[in-house]
Amino acid sequence: MPIDRSFRSTWRPVGTHAGHSVWSSRDHVGEVIHGTRVGVHWTSCTGCMRCIPVCPVSVFKVDRTDDGLPVVDPEREEECILCYACEMVCPVEALHVERSGGSPETLEALLHSND
Ligand code: SF4
Ligand code: SF4
Structure with missing residues (x-):
């Protein structure tokens, strides 16, 4: 299931x-999201690691x-440059990055x- 973008x-x-x-969230019992500027839904992250090499500022850490399952953690989310x-590479939409400028709907x- 994808991350709740709201x-x-x-x-x-x-x-x-x-x-x-x-x-x-009470509506998503047992699920957690790590990070605010860069949110990672740990419940749906498969640990594929595709997001790690594409990040130009090394936000993610394994x-x-x-339960011992591999996930990524946005440890350096404050460095995110909103690219x-x-x-775009996450196959399960486990990530959501804060919107900034322009039209959120267009982005x-x-x-x-x-999709
Ligand atoms: S949006 Fe932020 S966290 Fe994601 S790849 Fe770009 S800089 Fe890294
Ligand atoms: S690309 Fe998505 S599923 Fe893969 S490790 Fe990153 S957040 Fe998790």
Whole structure:
């Protein structure tokens, strides 16, 4: 299942991890999202690592869920330059990067035109 793109307004921060927020929602029991500027839905991340080499500023680090499954963590999300390359390569839409400038609707349409 893809990340809830509205999580910044509809989920709540329940803790921190490696300097960023961890989010949960009563409507998505058991699911967590790591990061705010760069959100990674750990519940749907498959640990494929495709987002790591495409990030020009090395935002992501390999981590593991409590169940020992590989995921990526946006440890350096404050360095993100909003290029959206990670979103474009993620095969399961586990990532959502904050929108900035222009029309959010246009950007969503461009990024997900092949959905
Ligand atoms: S949007 Fe670009 S800079 Fe930001 S985390 Fe993704 S790949 Fe890295
Ligand atoms: S590309 Fe998507 S599924 Fe693959 S490691 Fe990154 S966030 Fe997880």
